[in-house]
Amino acid sequence: MNQTLYFIIACSLLFAVNLNAQNQFHKCVSAEAEKAMEVNNPGYLQSIKSAFQKAKSNANIRVSQRGNMLDTIYRIRTVFHVVYSKPEENLDDSVILSQLDVINEDFRRKNADTVNTRSIFSSFAADAGIEFFLADTDPDGNPTNGIIHSVGTPSGGIFGGFGASDEVKKTSTGGVNPWPTDKYLNIWICDLMGGIGVLGYSYPPADSLANWGSNNPKADSAVQGVVLYYKAVGRNNPSPIDPSVDGGRSATHEIGHFLGLRHIWGDDQPMFGQGNKCAGDVDGGSDGIDDTPDATDASQQTCDTTKNTCPDPNLSQDYPDMVENYMDYSSDDCLNMFTNEQVALMREVIKLYRPGIAEVVVNTSSSIKQIGNLEMVKVSPNPTQGFVYVELPSSTEGKIELNLISTEGKLVRSFESSTKATRLDLDGIQQGVYLLSVKNRNLSTVKRIVIAE
Incomplete structure (x- = not known):
């Protein structure tokens, strides 16, 4: 047997x-x-x-x-x-x-x-x-x-x-x-x-x-x-x-x-x-x-x-x-x-093993916790026509996750960086208002970005 x-x-x-x-x-x-x-x-x-x-x-x-x-x-x-x-x-x-x-x-x-x-x-x-x-x-x-x-x-x-x-x-x-x-x-x-x-x-x-x-x-x-x-x-x-x-x-x-x-x-x-x-x-x-x-x-x-x-x-x-x-x-x-x-x-597990089955949307609930000072993150030019520079505090360490999210909550583009000043290429993205989520081990904040014609 x-x-x-x-x-x-x-x-x-x-x-x-x-x-x-x-x-x-x-x-x-x-x-x-x-x-x-x-x-x-x-x-x-x-x-x-x-x-x-x-x-x-x-x-x-x-x-x-x-x-x-x-x-x-x-x-x-x-x-x-x-x-x-x-x-x-x-x-x-x-x-x-x-x-x-x-x-x-x-x-x-x-x-x-x-x-x-x-x-x-x-x-x-x-x-x-x-x-x-x-x-x-x-x-x-x-x-x-x-x-x-x-x-x-x-x-x-x-x-x-x-x-x-x-x-x-x-x-x-x-x-x-x-x-x-x-x-x-x-x-x-x-x-x-x-x-x-x-x-x-x-x-x-x-x-x-x-x-x-x-x-x-x-x-x-x-x-x-x-x-x-x-x-x-x-x-x-x-x-x-x-x-x-x-x-x-x-x-x-x-x-x-x-x-x-x-x-x-x-x-x-x-x-x-x-x-x-x-x-x-x-x-x-x-x-x-x-x-x-x-x-x-x-x-x-x-x-x-x-x-x-x-x-x-x-x-x-x-x-x-x-x-x-x-x-x-x-x-x-x-x-x-x-x-x-x-x-x-x-x-x-979703992020590591099952990412394709899920849409990622921003949580607009007022209960979201925010770590770090919003003004510590600088985004320019804003409005922009195709790129932005993101500047982080000098104390920032480790990998940084940046996610561009539409006002409907849909993930539009993702970026990663290990530097305190990062240029993000926004070519091909329709004009409008977007949210840029910036996260690392000691910082989490969201900045508003306007992409103009």
Whole structure:
């Protein structure tokens, strides 16, 4: 018996036993999908870890320099593929639009249940500055509403191996090919896993490993995106799988994985099973995020605010488990927050690994923090007819990022400099009023520029 077949059978048995023992569905199999990918691609898990550590390191630097300053908003171009073989699987567009509302509210912390975040965690909770909009143009340049309904018969999930789960992402195997995954977030909706209780999964970003060649999962665009069980989509689903997951938060959770987040208890636990070890224990799990309190296992469709399964030596005090975090398995009406460090990591993942799927717009909110004196940055000539000189304070050190942004919030042109006086070429840019964002480790400001005829 080859290793892959043995792995598939073992997973199937473990999954069946776990469901029967707990009488619960498994909300997410992203961690298990990663482990299955490792079987055919040795080194894949290390590659995920490498990508996570790179993003975390960059995020830590940015937070230390500027705090969680949302001077820009990432707007992610999204397409939903509704793949169905039965009428009930063909969700109405109103359900998809409801799901879009949920993820936009959750990632901007505009969800009504933010009031339920316990006061002990109020300073941890953060607006991710990430939004989602339906694609209005398909890969061929044709207009679209970003919701594609397709008849398909992808085969079923873990009992066929996780490779079979990805069949929903290929037309040749009964699913639907993704739109270019470097330009769109693809979300497939289907009868995931034959209705046996799995609500979704996605793959996090991975660094390429030279020895993988064409088998590198990062290079395989067919696997990039999110898969959701059709009964766990939207707030107005006509046939929700269970009242505990009828709020559309499965998509929030899976997009969190797509943007690099792990489960808050870490995933170094027995496959499909509950763990009983804290991060400081031998073989204990950790999500790698410092401001999510340690936990031994998932909160399976519950909302137990008394739960405290681990000490928190790396935090200022021993906190209870963060059952309201979107990366737990709590009931949908319990989930209501990402943390500051989770937000910083997701934003860095977009910048490093998924830049093409997002439009970058300036955050015009009055809550934007500004570091440095506006008058310390000089821009001339202004108005200009094709170039400007940007002069920075003599104390400026390190790389400088300069972004020219339209008044509609669209990124027009980006520049980098390591000198205190920089000439920016503006040739080819239409006349009008623009904003020039200037940022480095100790300065962040925005200057108004007028480009004349």
